[in-house]
Amino acid sequence: MDLFYLAISATFVNNILLAQYLGNCPFLGVSKKLETALGMAVAVVFVTVMAAIFTWAVFTFVLVPYNLEFLQTLSFILIIASLVQLVEIIIKKQSRMLYNALGVYLPLITTNCAVMGVALLVAKKEYNFLEMLVFSSTSAVGYGLALILFAGIRERLVISAVPKSLQGTSIALITAGIMALAFIGFQGMA
């Protein structure tokens, strides 16, 4: 039951994008079209979970036993960067279709702070393996959900009359603010 609460909280209440503000650069960058947003969302879910598993393992079995926690930042970013490269190579070899769908988004993910953020949050909250798995996957799904919903809104924004100064990133941020307000409504749930 605790895991269920954790899942709901990570997806909706503490939505990684709208409540913790992680991964905003790709959020504003790729949300102009629904199709690209969908691709990015899938790639983020995939990489976040993989990265969380690896960084969790390194943190629990290497850094903590040897008192090397100060190397956390350095080791996490290296793990994530090499993992993304590895995933790219494997996908390219194994599945052409998947590569065509996700390929362009993978290099972008290295600098997506949502991936690193989830890894750091897992380490900070000292989750066990199962909690880590639930937390990372539901956080990533929450990110994807917000991204896809937002892309839908942004597609309609293009055809509406927006004052000149507000066009582009400006109106996108205000829209995201209103969406974040809607997500606050979930706060009573957990």
Added chain:
Amino acid sequence: MANTYIDTLTAGLWKRIPPFRLVLGLCPALAVTMSAENGLGMGLATAFVVTLSNGAISALRNVIPSKVRIAAYIVIIATLVSIVEILMKAFFFQLSQQLGIYIPLIVVNCIVLGRAEGFAAKNPPLLSMIDGFSIGIGYALSLTLVGSLREIFGAGTWFGIAVLPASFEPMTFLVSAPGAFVTLGILLAVQNLFSRWRGEKFIQG
């Protein structure tokens, strides 16, 4: 020659000021700007990292093979961020607790990598450090501005000191998550309006 230095030094304060002109590094700009103090602290930490990383990367730009350059940059940046993290824990413990995971997340702040790739990889060390310093200070100023606005109107205080009369009802909306997006969006719009009024060309995409 002296002009290049001065141009570079002032570019970060207006022409390329992040995150408004250079729309990079939005996450910390939204996340830690609940108060002016947090914004300033985060901005200065980023300024420190971007100045030194620009210097180091520029000094090594002829040694690093271009194929692995991004990985090499990330290692340099991550090392500097670890230094900042440890220093902040030692000297500004309270602030470092408040900024939390956003300090290690400077590693993935696009500004740092963006300046490394866009400027330090092509220019000599001193000029790159000046560029990093100017962008960093511009970023610190922007974050302090966003933090000030949110703190003054959201809580009625500035740097923890009450500035508005008690009769003022604080707009709690501004210090909560959605307020960050809206404040930044409105500031961007004001900046766009001002640029258009001055007849400047749009740099922001």
